[in-house]
Amino acid sequence: MSARTVGIPTEVKDHEERVALTPAAVASVVARGHRVLVQSAAGIGAGFSDGDFKDAGAELVGDAEDVWAADVVVKVKEPQRSEYGLFRDGLTLFTYLHLAAEPELTEALVRTGVDAYAYETLTDRGLLPLLAPMSEIAGRAAAIIGANQLSAASGGSGTLLGGAAGVPPAKVLVIGLGVAGTMAARGARGLDAHVTGIDVDLQRLYDHHLDGTVDATQISEAALVAAHVREADLVVGAALVPGARAPTVVTEEMVASMRPGAVVVDLAIDQGGCIETARPTTLSEPTYTAHGVLHYCVTNVPGQFPRTASAALSAAVGPRLLRLLDDPEGPGLTGAANVLGGRIVHPAVAATFPDLPHRDGPDTTTPEG
Ligand SMILES: NC(=O)c1ccc[n+]([C@@H]2O[C@H](COP(=O)([O-])OP(=O)(O)OC[C@H]3O[C@@H](n4cnc5c(N)ncnc54)[C@H](O)[C@@H]3O)[C@@H](O)[C@H]2O)c1
Structure with a gap:
């Protein structure tokens, strides 16, 4: 050497x-x-x-x-x-x-x-192993960031993730239950949101179904994803095919069906994004609105x-x-x-x-x- x-x-x-x-x-x-x-x-x-x-x-x-x-x-x-x-x-x-x-x-x-x-x-x-540490941090951050963006002061719908007595919790949808998605789901559940996790990998869904990381699991099929996106207050994108451009799991039409002030946080934006309306943003200007939905698509979330x-x-x-x-x-x-x-x-x-x-x-x- x-x-x-x-x-x-x-x-x-x-x-x-x-x-x-x-x-x-x-x-x-x-x-x-x-x-x-x-x-x-x-x-x-x-x-x-x-x-x-x-x-x-x-x-x-x-x-x-x-x-x-x-x-x-x-x-x-x-x-x-x-x-x-x-x-x-x-x-x-x-x-x-x-x-x-x-x-x-x-x-x-x-x-x-x-x-x-x-x-x-x-x-x-x-x-x-070299992506996982930053995915862990970005996933944890996504729950905090998503919760913040939902506040009316940030331009969100004014929905608190955990709800209140007599008021159901917000619905959080996590696309891709790998490292980032799992941590985002854990964070959102920690804030008492209702969390559904979507993945193409049935074994992964099975594991999370058993360990209770999420309230519900859903296999990644377009029509089923669409139904969940429509109802979601917060969607976190974390789908990855290593090395490849991220798959488009949430289409523009699905985003357009969300209620005004709903929030998407697309972590997969570093690989092109798994939400069709996502485009890269910076920590200086992290958000924009498309179809009335607040988008946070920062490519270096752990950098903060x-x-x-x-x-x-x-x-x-x-x-x-x-x-x-x-x-x-x-x-x-x-x-x-x-x-x-x-x-x-x-x-x-x-x-x-x-x-x-x-x-x-x-x-x-x-x-x-
Ligand atoms: N924006 C940031 O600052 C930031 C920071 C860290 C990681 N990331 C990104 O987050 C993404 C996720 O990383 P990870 O480490 O969690 O990856 P991972 O490999 O651990 O998990 C990805 C998951 O996506 C699932 N998946 C693949 N195709 C899918 C589809 N069509 N529908 C639903 N699920 C699908 C896989 O089965 C897997 O469970 C990557 O793009 C990574 O680069 C972004």
């Missing part, structure tokens, strides 16, 4: 305050003989000073360019347009990518020859809880980064490679962008003849 240089940039996405590694995780990387460059102030929002990183053995650098000159850049959110100019052949990038919803980013990675490994597609024993989220992310990313530094082809990184040497290598991402070069197809950038 040769010593590598690892760069940790300050996140530039709107209101994104997370940092990929904590000082403790940086110390583990340094202890393995690698150099770690941390951009000044990268950890401030998460509660870590430059001094904390220095004490852990990192070198502090002022400019993003210097961090991105490292062999391996490890970060939190998908690179923003202002960062595409820092891509280069030979760079390894380890971060959330969500390429199915990011055609420009995908094209830039392919064109520049960056080896891009995504947290959200890394699989281990059927789970998504940087202390908890950075610690949780770092705990998951740190050990996998060590594996990546040791041997990117080795165990522990299954499914993470999205783009290698100018070609898309993840099957679901390749299927989303059939016109870009991919491993199993012809190199479409090569002129014919």
Whole structure:
């Protein structure tokens, strides 16, 4: 194993305050003989000073360019347009990518020859261990955010999730009972809402039916989803097909059938959204109204809880980064490679962008003849 240089940039996405590694995780990387460059102030929002990183053995650098000159850049959110100019052949990038919803980013990675490994597609024993920590946080947040958006002061219908004596609780519909959906359901139930969970996976519905995470379960069939959406005060979107664009589970027609001031929180927006009327919003301007329904579709929900989220992310990313530094082809990184040497290598991402070069197809950038 040769010593590598690892760069940790300050996140530039709107209101994104997370940092990929904590000082403790940086110390583990340094202890393995690698150099770690941390951009000044990268950890401030998460509660870590430059001094904390220095004490852990990192070198502090002022400019993003210097961090991105490292062999391996490890970060939190998908690179923003202002960062595409820092891509280069030979760079390894380890971060959330969500390429199915990011055609420009995908094209830039392919064109520049960056080896891009995504947290959200890394699989281990059927789970998504680098997506799960942020899904847990986003799911918990979705219940709190949805409850708040329902207040009249936020532009919602003025419905309190838990109801009151003689007044039935609000109806919450959770689409996709994976990690994010389960946590959203638990949060909403904790506030005494009536929660229905929808999924395509019958085993998952069976498990939640038995463990009482939800009041009711429903298999994901369009007509049945429509009936539940019509009655819902709050819909949380959390359906995922790893690597692929999110399936449209709630159509525009279904949203139009909801009562005025109802709320949708589409967490799946980072993969394109599972609610047809959802479009990405920012933490600066998180909501908009469509068909009288308040939409919250922020693509970096955990970014507003940087202390908890950075610690949780770092705990998951740190050990996998060590594996990546040791041997990117080795165990522990299954499914993470999205783009290698100018070609898309993840099957679901390749299927989303059939016109870009991919491993199993012809190199479409090569002129014919
Ligand atoms: N917006 C944010 O800030 C944020 C943060 C974290 C995670 N997320 C996103 O939340 C989404 C869910 O992540 P997760 O970790 O919970 O995924 P997960 O794999 O744990 O769960 C996804 C669930 O969706 C179900 N599903 C798939 N197709 C469906 C369909 N047609 N109808 C109903 N259910 C369907 C799957 O069976 C699975 O149970 C992802 O897109 C993830 O990237 C967003």
